[in-house]
Amino acid sequence: MTELRLRMRLMRGEEIALGPGKVDLLEGIERTGSISAAGRELGMSYRRAWKLVETMNRCFANPLVETAKGGHSGGGANLTPEGRQALAAYREMESLAQDAVQANAQTLQDMLAPEPGANVV
């Protein structure tokens, strides 16, 4: 199987303000209303999911994720308006980039050798 993998990282100095993992997490938080549930779905530890949220909230002028009263363990979490905006802008970038490179990616994929063991049609 051949494919073009495209990854985008929004950098603030040396920190990754937004990247594939963080965006997946935002999406999960929006859907589940919980940082830990979202992290679990992605195979992340609770600690890891929290660290990603803290990094995003620190890197952006306004937090992307807000937690309800009850702090880390209780209460649930939600995206702020900025969180929804950042998520949408990133997902749109992914699809704009994929569309833009599609023809060249196909050219390159057609230049690849068949994979060993692949069925030759």
Add this chain to the structure above:
Amino acid sequence: MTELRLRMRLMRGEEIALGPGKVDLLEGIERTGSISAAGRELGMSYRRAWKLVETMNRCFANPLVETAKGGHSGGGANLTPEGRQALAAYREMESLAQDAVQANAQTLQDMLAPEPGANVV
């Protein structure tokens, strides 16, 4: 400093047929006529540069790099027509993708907090 970093990897199964490091190496080989000189410029060991070339040549139906008689140590190296085509297609993809995401990237960068220690104008 904020920026959007974009990385593309052309995958053939689990192997990276072409990615940022390999493309830089192709460019260096084209310019220097030598795998070891190109690798050196990129801070790669001779062994590492050769491994990347071997992977590219194996992944593509036609080799991207040809070595002159004399084998590994002598003789020099050059891009084949397919090597020049793959290099050009990849570089064009990069610039098409950057152009496509530019407006959204700017939106996201404008949402970031000022970096600690950065001069506020």
